[in-house]
Amino acid sequence: MTRRRAPEGIPVLIALDTKASGSLSRQIYRALRDGILAGRLTGGLRLPSTRALAIDLGVSRNTVVTAFDQLLAEGYVESRVGRGTRVSQTMPDHLLHARSRPRVRIVTTAPGNSAPGSSPSARGALLVDHARRRSAVDEGTVAFAPGVPALDLFPWQLWSRLVASRARELGATSAGYADSLGYRPLREAVARYVAVARGVNCTADQVLIVGGSQQGIDLVARVATDPGDSAWIEDPGYYGALGAFAGAGLRVTGVPVDADGMSVAAGRVGAPAARLMYVTPSHQFPLGVTMSLSRRLELLAAAAEMQAWIVEDDYDSEFRYVSRPLTALQGLDTEGRVVYVGTFSKVMFPALRIGFVIAPQSLLPAITAARKFAGTQQAVLEQMVLADFITDGHFERHVRRMRAVYAERQQHLIDALRAECAGVLDASPAGSGMHLVGWLPPDADDADVSRRAATRGVDAIALSAFAVGRGAGRPGVLLGYAHVNRATMFAAARGLAGAIRESLAQRPRVLAGRASRGASD
């Protein structure tokens, strides 16, 4: 049997002063002790071996052993065979009040938390605000998180085989810095795919591989506009775009969405000189409307008139159940104003973090440069494997399979809502996508419903969380179904129904309470 060797501890930075009066072992002892007392070396942290530290510091091993013995004797560190030397988990009280005070301050809060002038810019504060719309905690995979594919049905074994095969050959030729635009065979595969499946007009030279469409939207916002420029976003709309636009310092106008998609006429009134227009024409996020052809042409005309760029976010168009999708807006663009953004998060899996931007020629140099300064390039191994996955036909097969699964799951969701949420939630079948909107009674508070649902383990984001201006004008919740099996669907619908009923029951009392407080003021 082979025993796994415990890993070496992390290297510790110690600056020795050979001219100082104290011995070198005393300096090492003090540096480590100060680090422990200051909380920089935390309980359980494994220290480097005496041999490794001696080599790092250029001193004899005995010098380090003497320092470690002292720390051990005083209880700052513990040593066990096979586990190396670690910082003690519990520090005796008297050590925290050691006679010779550490020269470093004990840090109890993040450094700089309260220093004057240390708060972020207004732009930074706005980003924090937008990020709160959806916290990292609830970006999970429980029902009904939107936009999460059926991860359990992904062909992981096949994927692992492809990864292993590419990892073996990565070697000297592909492991260095590479083209910021991305791995060429993947760019070619993407160009072929979007031309056939989405009617996008492009060559592989226009395809830029990015870290998910979120990074694509962020890059486009920064190179297509200047801070202070005006931008349109669908209202309600995708908070990812809102955050990226805040990061670019744009003035954002929420443009209402009707049955034909974003209302260009309303946009013209709200912000007549937009520089950037963000749309999800195939499947409006979050309402699910498909932008009509006449509205697409109207939008292109408005962009031409205003000399604006359009960002077309085509995030889940693969999942269309009833008819062929309309071709992409980009395919109708004759002026080179549309930047098409796509993602592999929905067909493949979100943690892959691969998306792409198809940029008009005129924007290509700037966006390529921006990509260079924002992370240089996407990790190459995953790009290679994804290119294989597409060119070997697995991508197409997986889309077809998932399309059938998601159509069925949407029906399960409708069934579950009819059975469990009758009278308090209304949802209609949709021809595409991975989520539905569940409409609540007009006087419901969707944020309150969402909070109560979360306490029951159900993730139902409030529609109001996507309001850019007035929002949808009606309360509702977003219900992602792609990753939820039938049994979970019914249980989650029951939980959601409980949350809605509880919220509705509380509502009159809250209003009554407010009214009586108002009367006595």
Ligand SMILES: Cc1ncc(COP(=O)(O)O)c(C=O)c1O
């Ligand atoms: C409207 C919209 N755009 C894009 C994305 C995908 O983002 P990414 O490719 O960064 O994972 C999502 C994911 O939920 C989305 O809802």
